[in-house]
Amino acid sequence: MLLPAPIQDLINAFSQLPGIGPKSASRLTFYLLTAPDELSQDLAAALISLKTETTYCQTCFNITVTGQVQCEICSNSDRDQDVICVVEEPLDVLALERTDGFHGRYHVLQGALSPIEGIGPDDLKIRELLARVDSENIGEIILATNPSLEGDATAMYLRQQLTPSGVRITRLARGLPVGGDLEYADQHTLLRALAGRQEMGD
């Protein structure tokens, strides 16, 4: 069956989203076709704001609102200023915030080292992290990259880069599901991993 272009276009667009195959894409499209107009309008408006009204915090590279140089966490003077927790993605910040066990600030790398995918140190916010350690009075860096091959490799690389600065370097304790994402770990596991963090020595 040949579909009208507006329908096929939306199916194609949905199909490009992670976890959505051609069948789900068709189902979503036909659902919207018959749902009240407001749903499509709200969705379209939300999609546009998503890209126009968000930006990256210039300190930690977490997501923040357009026009703000710093995110809420970085600009909050009640947070410990001398501990930085290094994570891969903004969703990891959310996961750690949910544990209520960390009160320092973050640094979002925006990914992990992956030779297979061609992601090297220059593709991540590593230079920016080293600059923060140089310019801010940082006492401890907690490496909270994912417990995966890429996350571990990234933590090892960061340790090498950070060691000359003399800052204390710790890594989240084992016990997180190996190969998994931090964002999917349950609160208690994450809290335990945070509390049991270990020095990352040679």
Ligand SMILES: [Zn+2]
């Ligand atoms: Zn920030």
